[in-house]
Every structure is written in structure tokens, then in C-alpha cells.
Amino acid sequence: MAPRYEFVDEWDVHAPIDAVFAALSDATTYPRWWRPVYISVESETPSGEGNVSEQHFKGKLPYTLRQTSTITRYEPPTRFDVDVVGDLTGHGTWILADRDGVVHVRFEWTINADKPLIRLLTPVLRPLFRWNHAYAIARAIAGLEPYAQARVGA
Numbered sequence: 081m082a083p084r085y086e087f088v089d090e091w092d093v094h095a096p097i098d099a100v101f102a103a104l105s106d107a108t109t110y111p112r113w114w115r116p117v118y119i120s121v122e123s124e125t126p127s128g129e130g131n132v133s134e135q136h137f138k139g140k141l142p143y144t145l146r147q148t149s150t151i152t153r154y155e156p157p158t159r160f161d162v163d164v165v166g167d168l169t170g171h172g173t174w175i176l177a178d179r180d181g182v183v184h185v186r187f188e189w190t191i192n193a194d195k196p197l198i199r200l201l202t203p204v205l206r207p208l209f210r211w212n213h214a215y216a217i218a219r220a221i222a223g224l225e226p227y228a229q230a231r232v233g234a
Contacts, residue, residue, distance in 0.1 A: 083202035085209070087189040089217045095228035097178040100185065101157035103228050104174050107133040107149060113227035117216045119144065129154035139212035143197060167195035185224075187217070 093100050103109050106127040110118035116138075123133035131151040138144040147166030154160045162172045170191030177184045193199050198209060 083193045083199055083206070085189075085191050085193060085213070087187070087210075087213055087217075089185075089187045089189070091185055091221045092179075093183045093185055093225045093228060094181070095183060095225055096181070096232055097157045097176055097183045099228040099231045100183045100224065101160075101176055102127075102231065103224060104176075104185070105151070105154070105156070105160045107131075107135060109227070110135070110137075113223035114216075114220050115223060117219045127151070127154075137216070140215045141208070141212045143195075145195060164191065167198070168192070169194050189213075 103113065107121045108123050108127075110121050119136045119138060121133050121135045123131060125131045129151055131154075133149050134146070135149055136144060136146050145167040147164045147168050149162045149164045152161045152163050157176060157178075159173070159175050161174075164170055164172065168191040170189070172190075173186075173188040175186040175188070177186075193202060193209070202209065
């Protein structure tokens, strides 16, 4: 069985909830604002329930990950869920709450590390892998707000 990881990340974004939801629920935008984490994202279907995207990304550590993400629940502008398979397999939930023009973002991420290198090294390097996740989320926090603000009225 692959090592299991559970993460809950929360932050506030000063931008309209529709713009924040649009950026988060359309993974094809990630390489534009979630840098340098997302290398590429491809999708042939529009954002929404059933959307499938192929994602290639990395953290600070010297390896990359690939996964296929499928939106399984889509409730604009407050929630969407994704199931992922690939180097990481599991489930993510994005929950957005508008608090007087500030959007509170909560990302719940429960995954199994299926990439052989991560599976092998988790018993000794779990804290390092958790640090790598924190690095990736910090890049999301830095990039999401300016991207969403720039999309208002665009």
C-alpha cells in the first residue's frame, strides 16, 4: 500500500469569489499563476463536472509528478472536488467562502504517494515531502491573488 498523506491548507484571497473559483477550477490556468510548480496542464474539456486534465508539476525537491485529475463535484462559486490518479492518487476538495470581498480558500488533499521514489523514501523523508507540499502551496498563495485580480473585468 502506498504511503498516505493528508493536508489541509487555508488562506485568504483579496479578489472576487467568481475570479478565484474560475482560476482554481480550471487547472489549465495553473502554469500561468502557480509558478514554478505547474509545468504543464492539458485538458480537452471545459471546466466543470467531468472535466479531465493531465497535470505535470513539481515542488522544490528534484523530481516531478504527473497525475490525471477529474472534477467529480462542481458547485460554483463555492466548491469543487477532484479525484486524481497517477504519481499521486486520491481526492481533493476546494471550498471557497466569500467574507466581505475576501475569499477564504480551504484545500483538503488526501492522497497516496504512488510514485515509486516517494513510496520508497516516505518512511524516512515524510517531513521533507510535507515541506515540499508547503512550498508548493506557498507558490499558490503568492500567485492566485494577483492572477484573480487581473481577471476581474478581463
